[in-house]
Amino acid sequence: MAQNDTKSFLGKSIRLWTAIMIVYALLVSIHKGEFWPFSIYPMFSQAGQTWVRALTRDVTDVPDSLLWTMTDREDALPGKPFPLKLVHTHRNDLANFIKRSGTWDKNRKQGLRSLFSDQLNSRKLLVVWVEGKAKDSTGEEEGAYNINYIPFAYLSSDTTLLNPYHHFHNHW
């Protein structure tokens, strides 16, 4: 009897395992590798690719003429750093919001503003698009990559202005 119980348990377990794996395979194949909690775990699988992140600068005291200057040094950006921990926005959410957004209509711009909570009542902020890409060099040279800081959007209490001088590629 006990042996029948263990055989029965094993048989049922294998059937359930098979069903789960079939569901797993179907869900991830239909949904580009991701259907939580199932995943193919593709993080960091594409090495050497250009990445895009975001920074925020407090430009309350910065003249308008200096806002849209591109640079390859973070300390050359206008204004001073604005840490996102002052608002309830995760750094990845800001970065993905600007790099994955398609059309920047009124709703999208309002969505960007809402990431900064009520800070815009008293500050002027500049969201900066940060792009890192590998150079085509090989070998052990240090700095085999470029990091570019490109102002993306200016936000104040009554203004949302996207950079009029640069075309940003959408990163889907």
Add this chain to the structure above:
Amino acid sequence: MKFFNQLFQNDETWSIDRQWYFRIVEFILMLQLIYYSWSWGYYIQHLSTVVLPLGLANYIDVSVLFHHNYSLILAILATVTALLGFFRIKPWMYAFSLLFFHLIYISRFSQGEISHGANMLGVAIMSLAVATFSFKNEGQIQKFAWGMIIFLIGFSYTSAAFCKLIGTGFNWADGQHLWLWMHELATDRLSENGSFSFNFFQEFLFRHHWLATIVLLSGWIVEFLGITLWFNKLRPYIATLLIGLHVGIYLSMRINFVDNFGVMLVMIGYPWHHLIHQIREKYSGTFRNLRFSRFFSLFISDR
């Protein structure tokens, strides 16, 4: 067949020590679920639009959950159903727990980031949901859930390794790739805190391309070996290597997977039931004399 026999511990007597071990792991998983449900539930209230729909968000508009405290209601539901499942009042409630947690996850991560920090927790809850739904005997519930959790965690690491091979090729482990990622993650830290500086290990990696390559290559090899978690005798060794992998990731890229993946690997990677047995043997008289037996029976079945 032999493989499944050992994966689901079919020939093993599921001792009281193993039951304690399982229930402690299950308790920690439940706490993690509750913690994430509430912390994400509060964060969701600050969101406004869906940027990248994931999971069920491909079929339903989750932006409705961004308002009117709906995400907190989901957190309450996830918490209550997890507790009902854990105390086996309604064991199959784990299935609802998984559903509510999925809704919270797809709402929280609707802004473009695809976070994997809670995937191990998710597959564990899914395994519990299937186990409690399919089996009535507590020993069988635990054996099946345990086997599925071990299988899926091991599978996840090896899958990640193959994704890297397919996504980039054999040159994935070039140290320059690590430099680029280190700058990417540094930018994230800068964005969050307003300032950032590389630690000593990162500075050393920047100065030595060969070391950065070795760090990537060794981590990649350990990932490939993830499926060896499936085998009882190899589990402690690969669990140790995987914990080392996450410590290395934290030191080089400042990505913290230690408090989720690390905790999971410590819990499932080692035969803690032997330690529990020793503790029970040493203090068995104390447990019998204290009036805790009814309390403990909430956690341990005598079936």
